[in-house]
Amino acid sequence: MKKVRNMGPVLSLFALLAKSSISRILAVAAVMALAEGALFRGQIRSEAIISFEGAINSSHISAIFLAALGVIFLILARTEGLMGDRSRSTLMRLRLSGTSIFLIKAVWNLLCLALLFIVQIWLVIGMAEVHARISDPGYDLPWMLFLAFYRVRFLHCLLPLAETGKWVCNILLLLAFSVAAAGGIGKKNFVTLALLFILATCWFTNLFGRGLADAACCVLYAAGIGVGVWTMRKSLAADQ
């Protein structure tokens, strides 16, 4: 009971973050779903026979997902940046330490970004179902999804199935984005935010012809996390 009561301030800060940004994040996710749905529908209607993987590739779903990821990343960084600047004197008077506040922000960001990933995976499953119903009702849906998630790079990065390296990379990506956004959108942090987003774009879209090696990506994301934590510690030290 005492533990639950001690969690009160943590949960209330969590609720504060949620109230500040959840409506905009859900709106972005909804717009992403609508845009992807419309593009995918356009693709499977325009051509008579097109494979599910082909429809996914030609409807540029990855670009829309990345745009949504970028917008959510900016919303989180801006909301938390404003909170850190304007409401700093209020946050400084709370019983929670600066590190705790930073961690709560990072966890909230992680949940928001994970939500986007989950929405995207569900959308792809929904699209596969629609595609199967239109093109071939007798098609084995789980098999089609399994193949798509293995063959299409974007989908494979989104849900790497049995590839441990890519799972690690994805977790580090989410952590790096969460930590960077928790630091706000100041002049110095903006470079980290931009670099992380460019890195994620390369990772998901095979931008340079050949995908970035998992190990290289992991190292760069880990460096992003390191920079975020270092920036936080520096600003906390300045407050002391």
Next chain:
Amino acid sequence: MLEIKALKKIYYNTWGGVQALKGVDLKIGPGEIVGLFGENGAGKSTLLRSILRLQSFEGEILLDGERICRKNISRLSFATCEHSFFANLTPESHREFYRMHFGCFRDKRFEALMSFFELPLYKALKSFSTGQKNQFEVIMALCQGADYILMDEPFAGNDIFNREDFYKVLLGILEPGETIFLSTHLIEEVERFISRAVLLREGRVAGDITSLELEEQGRTLMDYVKETCGYRADRVGRALDRLTEGEEQL
């Protein structure tokens, strides 16, 4: 007791440093209503921000003999014209948040002040007018349940009637142990409201006087401020003379 000992603050920039506070010593006891005055750049905001640990400084600031830290900082509240609330949230959400974090939150006072100033409870603060935002900022500082309420130009943007209302309400609701430390330029307006005036000039305490002492000396607070800050009343006259002299020659 809030004790400030040899407080110094230097703002460093590319070309060197600007010393905003040059050794401020001050003691503020419980129940006092202290006005903090001084020209722009005198160090008023720097002093308040240092007390709240919003910036680093040299010297010592003690609250009942203890350094201000996370344990006792909730005994201080702050209202600023820059607004420290969460703009996306409603006053009701703020109440919930403050209740959770500040055990002594004054619910009754919050309700009374919100209804007195006719502020909506369920509207995001970003849609409030500047005057309403200022009112809400001060309301939260008064309702936090803090012993020391610091205010930095809290009424910038409010009309005269509004400010007058606030002073009256403040005097009516404050409890004996509550201390106000108010930085403002509205010297004549707050004269009747404060019990003590502290004057900062070029980063130092240039004057410190109680309302009672002023009354005994038969001086107004404005006279005291002008004398202490070396206000040259003839400066405007001379400047105008110089300007018109040139025109006459033409």
